[in-house]
Amino acid sequence: MKTLIREQYDAFWRDGYLMVDDAVTPPQLAALQAEIAGWVEESRAHDKPFGPPTIDGRPRFDMGTEHSAEKPALRRINNPSDISDAYRDVMLDARTVDMVADLIGPDVKFHHCKINLKLSGARTEVSYHQDFAYTPHTNDDIVTALLFLDDIDGDNGCLTVVPGSHKGPVLSLFDGERFTGAVAADAETQALARSIPCVGKAGAVCLMHTKLLHGSAANRSDASRGLYICVYTAADAVPIARNPMPSVNEGRIVRGQEARFARLSEGLVELPKQPKTASFFTVIGQESKQAAQ
Numbered sequence: 530m531k532t533l534i535r536e537q538y539d540a541f542w543r544d545g546y547l548m549v550d551d552a553v554t555p556p557q558l559a560a561l562q563a564e565i566a567g568w569v570e571e572s573r574a575h576d577k578p579f580g581p582p583t584i585d586g587r588p589r590f591d592m593g594t595e596h597s598a599e600k601p602a603l604r605r606i607n608n609p610s611d612i613s614d615a616y617r618d619v620m621l622d623a624r625t626v627d628m629v630a631d632l633i634g635p636d637v638k639f640h641h642c643k644i645n646l647k648l649s650g651a652r653t654e655v656s657y658h659q660d661f662a663y664t665p666h667t668n669d670d671i672v673t674a675l676l677f678l679d680d681i682d683g684d685n686g687c688l689t690v691v692p693g694s695h696k697g698p699v700l701s702l703f704d705g706e707r708f709t710g711a712v713a714a715d716a717e718t719q720a721l722a723r724s725i726p727c728v729g730k731a732g733a734v735c736l737m738h739t740k741l742l743h744g745s746a747a748n749r750s751d752a753s754r755g756l757y758i759c760v761y762t763a764a765d766a767v768p769i770a771r772n773p774m775p776s777v778n779e780g781r782i783v784r785g786q787e788a789r790f791a792r793l794s795e796g797l798v799e800l801p802k803q804p805k806t807a808s809f810f811t812v813i814g815q816e817s818k819q820a821a822q
C-alpha cells in the first residue's frame with residue numbers, strides 16, 4: 530500500500546467506508562471551490578437546467594425548483610472533469626486516487642463523476658440506496674470517492690451511511706415495475722435507525738464501497754454543502770448497464786494497466802433504468818427548476 534495504512538484498509542473492508550482527512554492539497558481544494566463559486570454565479574442567469582451538454586445530450590447543470598437568481602439552488606454538475614481542468618486533475622491524480630488503488634488496485638479505471646451541491650436553503654435530499662444498483666458491474670470492486678468541498682457537519686446535509694451494509698444484500702430500487710431510485714420505505718426506516726453521519730473538514734474524503742447503503746438529508750443550515758463524487762472500478766470490473774452519466778473519460782485507466790479479462794463475481798443483477806433528465810434527483814421525486822410557461 531502506498532497511501533493508506535493497514536488499519537485504514539481493514540476498516541474500509543469491515544465497515545464499507547473510510548473517512549480520510551486532507552485527501553487533496555490546499556491548492557487543489559481552492560481550485561475546486563473557485564470553479565464551484567463561478568458555476569453558482571452563472572446559474573443565477575438560468576431558470577432551467579443548462580449546458581454545455583453532457584455527451585449523451587443532457588444539461589450539465591441542474592437546479593431544484595426553489596432556485597432563483599437571488600437564491601441559487603444549483604444542485605448537480607454532471608461530469609465536471611469533462612469541462613474543468615481543476616476537476617480533471619483531481620479525478621486523475623489526487624491522493625484520493627492512490628487511496629482507491631490501495632483498496633481495489635493496482636489496476637483502476639474511472640467510471641463517472643458529479644458534484645452534488647446543497648446550498649443554504651436547498652431542499653435537496655438523497656433517498657437511501659446502494660450505488661451498485663445504479664451502476665452494476667461484473668464484480669463489486671468499485672469505490673465511490675466523495676470529496677468534501679465544504680466543511681460538513683450534522684446540520685448541512687451530511688452523507689449518512691449504514692456500516693457493514695456493503696456485505697449485502699443489494700436492495701431493489703424498484704416499486705413494482707417503476708424504477709424509484711430508492712429502497713422501499715421500510716428498508717429506509719431500518720437504514721436510518723442504523724446510520725451514522727460522515728462529517729469532516731473541506732478536503733476530507735469518504736471512500737465508500739459501491740454496495741454500502743447510504744443517503745442524506747436536506748441542508749438545514751446557512752452553510753453550503755458540496756461533494757465531488759468520483760466513481761472508480763477495478764480494471765477488470767466491466768459495466769453490465771449503460772453508464773447513467775457517460776463521460777469522455779469513461780474507462781480511462783487512472784492507475785496500473787488495462788485488464789485483459791473481465792472478472793465475474795455477481796449472480797443475478799437487477800438492471801436499473803437510466804435517467805433521461807439532467808439528474809437522478811427527478812427519479813427520486815425532486816423536480817428540476819423549469820422556466821415559467
Ligand SMILES: O=C(O)CCC(=O)C(=O)O
Nearest residue numbers: 645655660688744745756
Ligand atoms: O449527495 C449526497 O449526499 C449523496 C450522494 C449519493 O448518494 C450518490 O450520488 O450516490
